[in-house]
Amino acid sequence: MANKKQIKKSEKQKVNPLMIGAVAVAAIAVSLVLFAPKGSKNSNAGSVNTTETIASANTAEAAASSKKAALNDDGDVVINVADITENATFYEYDFNGTTMGFFAVKASDGTIRTALNTCQVCNGSPYAYFEQQGDSFQCQNCGNQFSLDMIGQERGGCNPVPITEDDEKANDTKIVIPAKYFKDNAERFTNWKKF
Structure with a gap:
């Protein structure tokens, strides 16, 4: 029974880094969408026209x-x-x-x-x-x-x-x-x- 608990604990530890990575990628994507300049089509997207x-x-x-x-x-x-x-x-x-x-x-x-x-x-x-x-x-x-x-x-x-x-x-x-x-x-x- 100890082996089953150790396996489940080991699987949870593997999932956590993957979950954290997925959340980080999602957060970056959302940030880019929310804070990217609207309507700009040139390479100076962040500059003021x-x-x-x-x-x-x-x-x-x-x-x-x-x-x-x-x-x-x-x-x-x-x-x-x-x-x-x-x-x-x-x-x-x-x-x-x-x-x-x-x-x-x-x-x-x-x-x-x-x-x-x-x-x-x-x-x-x-x-x-x-x-x-x-x-x-x-x-x-x-x-x-x-x-x-x-x-x-x-x-x-x-x-x-x-x-x-x-x-x-x-x-x-x-x-x-x-x-x-x-x-x-x-x-x-x-x-x-x-x-």
Whole structure:
């Protein structure tokens, strides 16, 4: 009878290390699931994505500060020059269900600059839009900053898509941007602000 008790005791001692190992593995697996970053697909899974943080923090503010573009009878956008200051006015224009953003701002030389509110490099991203920070504009996708005085002056690179003098008709009181200009650029906004 002593032999049976010794065998059972010996079996219990073998089970305990296996049980402890299994519990440890399960605990590690649960910890990884609970504490792993959510939604990250890159090797920097534990790092903070500042672009997403900035964009999400400013999205409500940017949406609240955008206004619907005023249109004339031909469907062209009309901007009143008197309404434009050094603080950009952000507009939204709807082209066949695609929301397009643009803005107007007064440069330091007093001229009114207009641009599509999407980055020429990043425009496939929902975060490829600019927000004003003092006298510069920052792409919410890549973080590049662009001088207010360069708005409407440069094509290519990480800056807002310029609406040039050739693209618009302007006088002392208003700027008119033809509907055709928006139609020609609608593709740039396929994913714009679709978070």
